[in-house]
Every structure is written in C-alpha cells, then in structure tokens.
Amino acid sequence: MPQWDIAVPTRPGRLPGTTMAGFSDRANTFVDVEVIPHPGVTVVFDLGDLPLVIDDGNGQERRGPVVAGLAPNRVRGQGQPGSFACLQVRMSPVVAHAVLGAASEVSGAVLDLDDLWGRDALRTQERLRAATSWEDRFTVAEAALARRHDAGRAVDPEVAFSWARMVDSRGQLRIDRLAAEVGWSRKRLWSRFRSQIGVTPKRAAQLIRFDHAAHLLAAGHTPAAVAADSGYADQSHLHRDVTTFTGSTPAQVARAPFLAVDDVAWPARR
Incomplete structure (x- = not known):
C-alpha cells in the first residue's frame, strides 16, 4: 500500500x-x-x-x-x-x-x-x-x-453566484429558490448553468451533497447520521447517491484509501 x-x-x-x-x-x-x-x-x-x-x-x-x-x-x-x-x-x-x-x-x-x-x-x-x-x-x-x-472567458455572474450558493448550502438549496435569487427563470438558469459549468444545477447539487456525505462516512459517522446531516430523505436515498457516483456502498466509500488523506491535501475544501 x-x-x-x-x-x-x-x-x-x-x-x-x-x-x-x-x-x-x-x-x-x-x-x-x-x-x-x-x-x-x-x-x-x-x-x-x-x-x-x-x-x-x-x-x-x-x-x-x-x-x-x-x-x-x-x-x-x-x-x-x-x-x-x-x-x-x-x-x-x-x-x-x-x-x-x-x-x-x-x-x-x-x-x-x-x-x-x-x-x-x-x-x-x-x-x-x-x-x-x-x-x-x-x-x-x-x-x-x-x-x-x-x-479565458468568465462565466456569467449569476452562474458563479449560483455555484457558490450551492456549495455554501452543501447542495441542499432548492433550484427554484436559487433562480429567484439571481432573477432568472428556472429554465434560463438550467440552460446557462449547464452550458458553463458542464452539469445541470440538480446534478451539481447532488455531487456537492455527496462529497459532504462521503467525507462524513470516511470520518467514521454512521450512514444514518450522515443521511440526516447531509439532507437525504433516508439511508436508502444516501445509498442510491453513493452508488450513482462510485458504484460502491456507503461502507465501501467509508474505507476508500484516498479519502483518508483527502483532508490533508485539501484542508479547505469548497
């Protein structure tokens, strides 16, 4: 190893x-x-x-x-x-x-x-x-x-703001509310965000939420506690997202070797 x-x-x-x-x-x-x-x-x-x-x-x-x-x-x-x-x-x-x-x-x-x-x-x-x-x-x-x-070419200020709000909320901010905050329709936010960030707002929120959950799992928290803290409806919801992003179970992700050094290399993750 x-x-x-x-x-x-x-x-x-x-x-x-x-x-x-x-x-x-x-x-x-x-x-x-x-x-x-x-x-x-x-x-x-x-x-x-x-x-x-x-x-x-x-x-x-x-x-x-x-x-x-x-x-x-x-x-x-x-x-x-x-x-x-x-x-x-x-x-x-x-x-x-x-x-x-x-x-x-x-x-x-x-x-x-x-x-x-x-x-x-x-x-x-x-x-x-x-x-x-x-x-x-x-x-x-x-x-x-x-x-x-x-x-290079910068993203729209509204897109940059939306990404920052998603990260700050750990992926738990509703897209409708986010669109209202930037003064765009949901459709416009969806389109601009997808073209400039590369994924839809919903997918981005899922990834941010998963990242928070994965680090909690690696820190030794139980799946039930992680699901509750990360905004999942239940453990099954957490399990589905973990499987979607990694093909593994929450227990397997908790033992992922690289997550053990992740907070050393990236102490100020955002």
Whole structure:
C-alpha cells in the first residue's frame, strides 16, 4: 500500500477557487487509486520516473497531463513501483471554465490536457519536471493556470453566484429558490448553468451533497447520521447517491484509501 508524502503550498494561491497538492509514494509500491468524485475539475501532472496510467472508466488509458471533469465515470490511477510523484490541481468549475475552455466538453470525462491547451500542456509539464522543489512546482503550475485564466472567458455572474450558493448550502438549496435569487427563470438558469459549468444545477447539487456525505462516512459517522446531516430523505436515498457516483456502498466509500488523506491535501475544501 502506498505511504503518501503530501506537499501543499505554503502560501495562499492568487487564483481563487484553485488548490494544489503534490503526492509521492515513499514506499515505492504499486500505486492503484480509485478516484472518488468531488465537486471540482482536476488536472493531474505526472512527475514520476515511471508513467502514471489513468483509466478513464470508458476503457481508455491516458498518460501525461490529464483533466478529469465534474462527476466522471469510475476513474483509476495506476503507477508502477518506482519513483511515483504527481501534482494535482483542483479547480472550481467556475474557474475551470476560463482555464480549460467550454466546461460542457470536460464534464464527466477524462481528457488529455494537450487536447485543451495544445503544446502549452507539454511545456508546462517539462517546467514542472525541471523544478527542484514542490514550492517551485506550485509556482510554475499557478503561473500556467493564471495565464490561461486571464485569457479565458468568465462565466456569467449569476452562474458563479449560483455555484457558490450551492456549495455554501452543501447542495441542499432548492433550484427554484436559487433562480429567484439571481432573477432568472428556472429554465434560463438550467440552460446557462449547464452550458458553463458542464452539469445541470440538480446534478451539481447532488455531487456537492455527496462529497459532504462521503467525507462524513470516511470520518467514521454512521450512514444514518450522515443521511440526516447531509439532507437525504433516508439511508436508502444516501445509498442510491453513493452508488450513482462510485458504484460502491456507503461502507465501501467509508474505507476508500484516498479519502483518508483527502483532508490533508485539501484542508479547505469548497
């Protein structure tokens, strides 16, 4: 089993809605990690001596810098014994819309970063590999993300507000109320949100609520308590959402190895 060394930036990033962490395995074992969906878009830069292989859940394997959009299929990362290291970036989909382009193309999928960034993806990976410390790598990655963000197109303010309200309510805010708060019809909010965030408001709320529940399960809370705290109608409702997003039971998600280090790498999850 991997013994993770985790590095995080020592200073706040200048790009809101973006967090980074570096992972390496000091045990030099075979790495096999199934990704638990979370309410963010992920970019992974492979920095190890041997390649990290990403199974995208659709029967395809990808190497090099990859992007996993909101709520992808069951994604698994595998690395051979050796010097394993990767830098992982998590972005709010509001930020990802500008950094990566059309969210509708990324959502639910795993793509090669060069499909979105072209040669800039390879140049960024080369600079990351040339860096001699995690802090230098974070600086390189942040500069690349900020450059793309500044050149990209922002989401509508109403969409950004809606996403923030969903996160603050842990996915428990009714869509009708949200539409009223931004002064849009439900149909308009649904359409704009879907085109810019990549999923419908309902799906986004489900994912945010699931993320909160998954971390409570990993912290040792009972499914009954988690269902009540997370706004599920009952345990069966919680079970359905967990199965939808992971293909596993709540008990299996509670034991997911990567969730055990998630709060170390992402102490300020949003």
